[in-house]
Amino acid sequence: MSRIAYVNGRYQPHGSATVHIEDRGYQLADGVYEVVAIVGGKMVDEDPHLDRLDRSLSELRIKPPMARAALKLVMREVIRRNGVRDGLIYMQMTRGVAPRDHKFPKQAETAVVIYARRRPIAAQIAQARRGVKAITVPDIRWDRCDIKSIALLPNCLMKQRAAEAGAYEAWQVAADGTVTEGSSTNAWIVTKAGELVTRPLSDAILSGITRLTLLKIAREQGLKLVERPFTVAEALAAREAFVTSATSFVMPCIEIDGKPIGNGGVGLLCTALLDHYLAYIEREGEPVDAVPALRADAGTAQAAE
Numbered sequence: 001m002s003r004i005a006y007v008n009g010r011y012q013p014h015g016s017a018t019v020h021i022e023d024r025g026y027q028l029a030d031g032v033y034e035v036v037a038i039v040g041g042k043m044v045d046e047d048p049h050l051d052r053l054d055r056s057l058s059e060l061r062i063k064p065p066m067a068r069a070a071l072k073l074v075m076r077e078v079i080r081r082n083g084v085r086d087g088l089i090y091m092q093m094t095r096g097v098a099p100r101d102h103k104f105p106k107q108a109e110t111a112v113v114i115y116a117r118r119r120p121i122a123a124q125i126a127q128a129r130r131g132v133k134a135i136t137v138p139d140i141r142w143d144r145c146d147i148k149s150i151a152l153l154p155n156c157l158m159k160q161r162a163a164e165a166g167a168y169e170a171w172q173v174a175a176d177g178t179v180t181e182g183s184s185t186n187a188w189i190v191t192k193a194g195e196l197v198t199r200p201l202s203d204a205i206l207s208g209i210t211r212l213t214l215l216k217i218a219r220e221q222g223l224k225l226v227e228r229p230f231t232v233a234e235a236l237a238a239r240e241a242f243v244t245s246a247t248s249f250v251m252p253c254i255e256i257d258g259k260p261i262g263n264g265g266v267g268l269l270c271t272a273l274l275d276h277y278l279a280y281i282e283r284e285g286e287p288v289d290a291v292p293a294l295r296a297d298a299g300t301a302q303a304a305e
């Protein structure tokens with residue numbers, strides 16, 4: 001099956017799909033994005049991701065390109081046309097095409113790219129059962145990390161540093177010594193006292209959708225939960241550590257900066273949280289091919305070939 005991408009109202013072959021050279025996303029990183037996991041033909045937390053997308057757009061004063069019902073229809077069409085049962089859907093919206101100028105253009109239409117990619121989850125779950133390594137790095141990003149902006153250069157530099165150190169993730173550390181988040185994940189620890197700790201929401205981190213879901217699961221399970229900043233020293237002394245994201249799910253970190261966390265293996269709580277998360281996906285996911293009601297009010301969705 002050949003891959004198809006949705007680009008500004010048209011479904012195009014993925015390999016030859018293009019955007020304009022003066023797209024402000026391309027020139028100025030003036031745009032936002034979302035990544036939604038697809039597992040067993042279901043989207044995971046679709047509406048929370050779309051809520052966050054709306055918020056990112058509104059914070060940057062970029063006009064939503066279409067109504068949510070229309071967007072949902074396009075997402076399903078992209079997933080269907082690409083035959084993705086396990087993988088992800090990527091959506092990017094930029095302020096559009098205009099002669100290069102830092103100021104917002106007076107007239108520009110929000111540019112949209114949506115594509116889906118297959119990604120077997122078995123290998124990823126096996127990796128989670130083994131655990132991964134993390135390193136710590138300085139957080140050199142801006143003060144609005146709550147916006148899911150496509151300006152990801154600091155994140156790329158730090159993820160590359162992690163890869164070169166043989167690690168999965170780079171935990172970013174603020175000037176005060178507290179961990180903010182991973183380069184593309186939220187960071188968590190389990191203290192020796194059994195408390196599950198993650199940083200509270202602020203402009204310093206992205207409000208991860210997986211983080212929100214896991215907080216819900218942790219509350220349902222009656223776990224001791226504290227949203228507070230924690231230091232690198234606390235992380236090194238923790239019983240367990242892990243990261244969460246739409247593509248990592250719950251990924252145990254068994255080593256940070258070369259030092260084993262807890263007993264150096266994947267902990268019991270991490271394992272239980274991953275199992276609960278996988279069960280949640282199976283139970284709650286939104287089937288991609290079961291939303292006929294949307295077709296009635298597809299609004300501005302264009303299906304031009």
Ligand code: PDD
Binds near residue numbers: 185206
């Ligand atoms: N990254 N923090 C950052 C900086 C992120 O980029 C991400 C997601 C998260 C976790 O958010 P969520 O649980 O909603 O995926 C936290 C995506 C997956 C990416 O850039 O590919």
